Amino acid sequence: MQRFFKSFLTISALSSLVIAPFIVSVGAASAQPVQAKKGTNASYVGAGFAAGVTNGGQSGDAATFGGNLTGRLKLGNTPVSARGQINFSDETSAIIPHVSADVGIAKNTNAYVGVGYQFVERDGKPTPSGNKNGVAVVAGVESEVGKNFLVYSNTTVGINAYKNSPASAISINGGVGYRFK
Template identity: 70%
Template sequence: MKRLLKSFVTISALSSVVVAPIFLSAGHASALPQPTQKGTDANYVGVGVSAGVTNGGQNSDAAGIGGNVTGRVKLGDTPLSARGQLLWGEETTAIIPQISADLGIAKGTNAFVGVGYSFVEKDGKPSPLGNKDGLALTAGVESELGNSFMVYSNATVGVDAYKNSPASALSINGGLGYRFR
């Protein structure tokens, strides 16, 4: 039952990230990016590398290298965004829906901090963000590369992210995104 609930939450979170841009962009008449003084309002999906850099102290908690899929949807004219991350390693994946506060720091570049929840698909198996579900905090930067691409990097902390250990997990992530609005 617990696995079924996790699968349902996972599918719901990913569906929200995919469907939200359709509804949020329905009122815009132009397909061209809107100019901004500082920061970016880009919605994007990207892929890259994920490195778990911590160890929970148990035999099955080893840090490792994996990959990530990251997405961002700007929430209207607010400084907030809906974000999602999939961080995978050799044995399982952490699925992290988040809300972030974005701050434009240069033309086409944002710094952001976010809060969300990490759902580890297989409890007890190592992901880049620990081996159990928990609170996830993220800080990062994203920048436009021309009109169609983004580069992003972030550090995500999984609070109390290991079974049988009070340790927190740290994952460093980065990649290249495709801008869809």
């Protein structure tokens, strides 16, 4: 019986020495704070509103309310995205392809700034972002709010975007997107 206890104690002690490092390392690993991933790498398409807040001072330059279609294609592991936006009114639309630099500002949330060119389908007809072709600067925020869904908002500035006027057009856009990648 004494020999049994001695063997039992020896096996228990050796087992404790072998298992203890695993238990300690698991405990240490779980004690480390989990860093929340900043930003989103979502590629998505979305739709929403577009509200022009400026006018060029000429006939056909009035601030216009309409809609927008937008899309983002994340380019690999870089902080760069290819984007497209269409701001439309009841008369015509402005197609705005642009490239953006993206910065993660919170969990699943990016801020971005981009530059591109605005192509107005019917020159002289109002869209929320002006009535003629020109350089466009876009700044915005996007955030994943659920599985495969995002909300986005941006401001688009059409540089010299009115016919017969040196004024720039400013539109405020927002909507809901669906993540496809």
